[in-house]
Amino acid sequence: MQTKRIHHHIAFYSVGMLLGVFWLIPLIWMVGTAFTEATFTMSLFPTTKPTLANLSYVWNSVPFGRYYLNTLSVVVVTYAVQFVTVTLAAYALAVLKFKGEKIIFLIIFIQIIIPNDVLISPNYMMLADLGLTDTKLGIMIPFFGSAFGIFLLRQMFKTVPAALGEAAVIDGCNLFQIITHVYVPSSRAAYLSFALVSVSYHWNNFLWPLIVTNSPENRTLTVGLALFAKSKEAVMQWANVCAATFIISAPLVIAFFIFQKKFINSFVSSGIK
Amino acid sequence: MKKMKRSVKTNLTAWALLAPSLLFLLTFTVFPIFRSLYLGFTRYQLGMPQPEFIGLENYADLFTSALFWKVMGNTVVFSLMTVIPSMVLGLALAVLVNRKLKGIGFLRTSFFYPVVMPMIAIASIWMFIYMADTGMLDQFLQTLGLKPANVLSYKETVKPAMAFMYVWKEAGYLMIFFLSGLQNISTEMYEAARIDGATGWTAFKKITLPLLGPTLLFVSTIALTNSVKLVDHIVIMTEGAPNNASTMLLFYIYQQGFAWFDQAKASALTVIMLAIMLVIAMLQFVKTDRKIHYN
Numbered sequence: 002m003q004t005k006r007i008h009h010h011i012a013f014y015s016v017g018m019l020l021g022v023f024w025l026i027p028l029i030w031m032v033g034t035a036f037t038e039a040t041f042t043m044s045l046f047p048t049t050k051p052t053l054a055n056l057s058y059v060w061n062s063v064p065f066g067r068y069y070l071n072t073l074s075v076v077v078v079t080y081a082v083q084f085v086t087v088t089l090a091a092y093a094l095a096v097l098k099f100k101g102e103k104i105i106f107l108i109i110f111i112q113i114i115i116p117n118d119v120l121i122s123p124n125y126m127m128l129a130d131l132g133l134t135d136t137k138l139g140i141m142i143p144f145f146g147s148a149f150g151i152f153l154l155r156q157m158f159k160t161v162p163a164a165l166g167e168a169a170v171i172d173g174c175n176l177f178q179i180i181t182h183v184y185v186p187s188s189r190a191a192y193l194s195f196a197l198v199s200v201s202y203h204w205n206n207f208l209w210p211l212i213v214t215n216s217p218e219n220r221t222l223t224v225g226l227a228l229f230a231k232s233k234e235a236v237m238q239w240a241n242v243c244a245a246t247f248i249i250s251a252p253l254v255i256a257f258f259i260f261q262k263k264f265i266n267s268f269v270s271s272g273i274k
Numbered sequence: 275m276k277k278m279k280r281s282v283k284t285n286l287t288a289w290a291l292l293a294p295s296l297l298f299l300l301t302f303t304v305f306p307i308f309r310s311l312y313l314g315f316t317r318y319q320l321g322m323p324q325p326e327f328i329g330l331e332n333y334a335d336l337f338t339s340a341l342f343w344k345v346m347g348n349t350v351v352f353s354l355m356t357v358i359p360s361m362v363l364g365l366a367l368a369v370l371v372n373r374k375l376k377g378i379g380f381l382r383t384s385f386f387y388p389v390v391m392p393m394i395a396i397a398s399i400w401m402f403i404y405m406a407d408t409g410m411l412d413q414f415l416q417t418l419g420l421k422p423a424n425v426l427s428y429k430e431t432v433k434p435a436m437a438f439m440y441v442w443k444e445a446g447y448l449m450i451f452f453l454s455g456l457q458n459i460s461t462e463m464y465e466a467a468r469i470d471g472a473t474g475w476t477a478f479k480k481i482t483l484p485l486l487g488p489t490l491l492f493v494s495t496i497a498l499t500n501s502v503k504l505v506d507h508i509v510i511m512t513e514g515a516p517n518n519a520s521t522m523l524l525f526y527i528y529q530q531g532f533a534w535f536d537q538a539k540a541s542a543l544t545v546i547m548l549a550i551m552l553v554i555a556m557l558q559f560v561k562t563d564r565k566i567h568y569n
Contacts, residue, residue: 010375013370013373013375014377016370017370017371017377017381018377018381020367020370020381020385021380021381021384021385022384024384024385024387024388024442024446025384027388027396027399027400027403027442028387030399030403030410031399042408042413043402043408043409043410043413045410085294086294086295086298087295089291089292089294089295090291090292090294090295090296092291093287093288093289093291093292094292097284097287097288097291098284099284099285099287099288099289100285101285101289105292105296108296108299108300108303108304109299111299111303111304111307112299112303114551114552114554114555115303115307115548115551115552116499116503116551117302117303118503118505118524119503119524119544119547119548119551120302120303120306120307120310120544121524121527121528121531121532122310122527122530122531122537122540122541122543122544123305123306123307123309123310123313123541123544124302124306125531125532126306126309126537127301127302127305127306127309142298142302143298143302144302145294145298146294146295146296146297146298146299146302146303147295148299151295176287201390204392205390205391205392205393205394207392207393207394207506207509208505208506208509208524208528211509212528212532222392223392223394223395223506226392226394226395226398227394227509227510230398230401230510231510237408239402242398242402243399243402245398246395246398246399249392249394249395250391250392250395253390253391254387254390254391256390257383257386257387257390258383258387261379261382261383261386264386264390265382265386265450268389268447268450269450269451269454272451272492272493272496
């Protein structure tokens with residue numbers, strides 16, 4: 002029995018480690034190549050001297066500083082607005098009884114089955130009607146209402162005891178205060194999950210910002226990387242492309258390595274259907 | 275009377291709270307759906323002041339176009355190549371990491387990190403893996419004494435190559451749903467099975483799989499939706515080449531609307547895409563019928 006278990010462990014570790022290392026190959030290669038001198042032939046592990054030249058070359062030849070600011074502001078503003086819209090809607094759906102609930106759930110359900118990614122063509126026409134093409138607001142505005150966020154927060158608000166809200170009313174709190182003092186503080190975990198999913202989505206989103214933006218002042222990191230990776234100066238220059246790839250993906254990947262459990266739990270909730 | 279007054283007030287409050295969300299959901303999800311439905315029946319190109327009603331002509335054009343059927347075929351083939359492999363692999367990885375042992379954290383991390391990387395970054399890396407002659411794959415083939423494959427340049431290999439990359443990215447995402455499904459199965463089940471002499475593969479077949487039934491269905495809709503709307507990597511790697519062998523439906527919509535500026539065709543294609551999304555969503559409801567639970 003004991004030897005059988007040991008054999009089992011050995012089998013598990015060898016299969017597991019083999020797969021784990023296989024999964025890491027692209028990351029190892031990308032980071033190794035980004036931080037070492039450019040080579041003529043590709044190799045899995047670096048063969049040349051470590052250097053920051055690739056990073057500084059890419060940083061200076063492409064306005065990545067500008068793109069960073071753009072992506073950061075898109076991500077932060079989108080979540081900030083979502084925070085407000087989602088909180089208000091979730092409170093109504095979790096706490097209040099009102100006429101027309103069914104139609105609201107239908108609209109929410111429509112966005113859950115039809116993600117905005119699919120509606121690039123009509124949504125671009127809408128941006129044109131509103132005069133928002135080639136603006137950062139145009140990148141963000143279709144996502145200001147979030148069915149996923151409403152659902153997640155509604156579930157959370159439902160677990161807040163109604164007595165807490167009633168006590169707040171007796172203490173003289175108005176509706177706004179009940180929401181900000183009772184419901185928001187007791188739902189921190191759900192807000193964090195929603196934040197991680199929302200931020201990852203908008204940090205990584207590509208096609209929509211590509212369509213919306215025309216000028217470097219409004220481009221996001223992903224659009225900047227794509228333009229760089231497809232430019233003439235990037236052909237066969239894997240050291241530079243790896244450096245650019247590192248620049249745009251490092252923040253999220255590093256955050257994930259540190260807060261692994263939080264990320265995974267949040268993404269489990271992103272599967273709401 | 276007082277009660278009615280209160281319910282009017284509650285109704286008003288509720289709708290006021292919902293108004294901001296509704297404004298955005300109606301403007302950017304519901305209205306666009308109807309706009310696509312309408313524009314699909316018109317001729318509407320860049321520079322035209324008004325769309326012109328032409329009935330089913332756009333759909334007739336599409337349904338008789340060889341390119342449209344090629345794109346639909348590509349989308350179906352790519353889904354077949356990615357959905358089942360990424361689900362099987364996701365489940366296998368979940369079973370692998372569903373235990374309390376040293377090093378498990380490392381494994382979960384390495385399987386999941388591709389999920390938090392932008393598809394565009396992953397495609398940039400894999401482009402060099404797949405690059406002709408000097409790419410890592412071709413170098414590896416050459417050290418084995420084989421010919422370089424140059425996978426992205428041939429119609430037979432471009433979809434499998436992209437599918438392989440995508441399965442690598444997606445398996446970790448599907449893994450976490452299976453993992454939370456597995457953790458809901460009580461260990462007593464396995465204890466009882468062991469007493470009856472069922473372990474390993476038998477226990478997996480008789481206990482794990484049936485109890486994961488709902489998770490499997492739910493994960494299959496996620497996997498299908500994600501696979502059908504996958505597009506970013508095409509822009510980086512091939513732009514549809516060679517000869518449209520890697521053009522998928524959403525990329526084709528992007529081309530129609532934003533490269534060829536034919537908003538009417540793009541709308542008709544959007545309607546077809548919406549129909550596909552609807553069918554995938556309906557898969558969810560299959561489960562409410564005949565699903566056996568051993569609880």
